[in-house]
Amino acid sequence: MPEGILCNKTPIKTDEQLKLVLSDSRGTKYYAEMLELEVDSDALWALIQKTMKSRTKTWFEICAHCGLCANSCFLYQVNGRIPQQVPSYKIQSTLGEIVKKKGKVTNEFMRHCMDVAWSQCTCCNRCGMYCPHGIDMGVMFGYLRGLLYSQGFVPWELKIGSGMHRVYRAQMDVTTEDWVETCEWMAEETEEEWPGLEIPVDKQNADIMYTCNAREPKHYPEDVAEAAILFHVAGENWTVPSEGWEQTSLSMFAGDWECCKDNVQNVYDAIERLNPKRATGTECGHAHRATVIEGPYWTGRPDGLPPVPYIHYVEWLAEALRTGKLKIDPAKRIKEPVTLQDSCNYVRNQGLKDVTREIISYIVEPGYFVEMSPTKEHNYCCGGGGGFNGIGMYREQRNVALRTKMDQILDTGCKLVIAPCHNCWDAIRDLEEEYEIGIRWSFLKPLIIGMLDVPEHMLPKDEE
């Protein structure tokens, strides 16, 4: 049987197909069908010839097989330093073999590649920093994921994830109406405490447009409210688009390149339509990576930049604190040892290492901030990046992977971890659940709201 009903080479494009695949609990039937999925070697090889150029070819050719990448990989370290976890080995024994064999590989081999690409690499890009030749195996794994997706060899959750993006243009089934309603609901509810607060939808020519993660309207609407509170207090002229509000990209994790482009184009269209001066997104790493860092290339923008300056939420926060738009009550600053999780997707991949520390300098009493080791662009992945958090089949491997972050946190002696990234936040929550080391973790928004020095005219009347 070349193609399954659930597991096949065709992306999920309709709600019916989406519901059908979703109804297959844990992907049992999906993975059973995958055992029979035929590899279209000609198509695979044609795709490679079209997309694999001198950078990747050279990376394969000049790899000196020195093994220095081994220790750079947290998955190598945390899995008993078995040689099969050496990044160079992982990519050469998968993508390298597919290329060597000109795409003529078996179903079994493709399934092996899928396991390696999604459970032995989080695309954190750390190995690229420790290779003398500058070979970035995270980039290569991202590429391999695309090849595997094109042949239907993708974990069930990510097939669904990119299907969600294709059908709903959001990673979850949140429609435009749902989103706008959530904004109205949150504005109404929050306005009681913050008189005058609004969540302006589709406002033209605002100073800043805000985009978020579908999880927020779906499961954590208070996050949208928190963003609104901070924009409100800062006196920001802001807006959210009714269409193109979803910034995340499970399609990037899945390797669904076509869908990646569509997601980002949708956000850029909102920018073109509403004409804001700038844009910012929520405290998410991969969403920023997708929409701001990689997105311009997917959509073919020649300058590699989004249509307007698109900053990460931490940059907006740092700016608001720096310029005094948001003021922190010194008495409410954090007075306990606290550490910070550097997200790979905007620290290693966009250098935003000093901005988060600037925020720390405003909100943490001097002397209480403890750096993880290693830190900044050398920091380790949270353990759940690249989609790892969300794949049931690799839960066990993911839980092992969390141990690196656990040890780093334990070494700081802190009980509070600031994690301005959805994936990192999830991973740290899960590591506490799994290993019970007695820590708390938080995004920046709620922390900052709790320590704001609010101008008097903004306070609710009964508190005045």
Add this chain to the structure above:
Amino acid sequence: MYDFLTGPMLWLTFAVSFGGLLVRIVLYIKGLNQQLDRVAYRAHMGYGLKGAFNSIISFLNPVGARLWRIRPGFALMFFVFHIGIVITPIFLIAHNVMLQENLGFSLPALPTCVADILTWAAVVAGLLLTLRRVAFPEVRILTTGYDYLMMVITLAPFVTGLLARYGVGDYQFWLTAHIITGEIWLLSLPFTKLSHVVLFFMSRAQLGMDYGIKRGGMKGSSMSW
């Protein structure tokens, strides 16, 4: 034989080797693709070149990258090996005498004892790097016969050079062997993994441009390798 090897054959070797390496550079650059690599090379050349420079310099400096600082033992072997095999052939007095005779100019020559030390050190470092391949599982799993062949091709001119220099056995034989192995080494450069003599710079520059443009450089954040 000697005249042929140090005459036409040598010129041919130089032409193929250096010409070939030049072709490799050109092909590498031509094969870069802004959209597939996701780096806007052209649009932000200034940031890119700054990033490329930072990336190359950090790894040419034995304490410039965190990688070298946390692996001092490997860094020592690596630099001793590469400095020895690059510097010695270029500045060896015997080579420069030939250069003077044939082209009428020569480069400053290394004192013989320095050349001896560099060569010995490079050979020892090369052997230690090879030993790593056997000793450590994380290197063993990556190693293929090709890697050993590359080391043999690279070290052969140095070992035969030392044997000729110390007059072990038949000087003429070792000298001829030295020239032949040296030419094989040079001829291998463009066609094998040894192309990293130029592609190292290309690949480092490419990742440096990636960081210099997309991954932080344009945010004013300098990558600390």
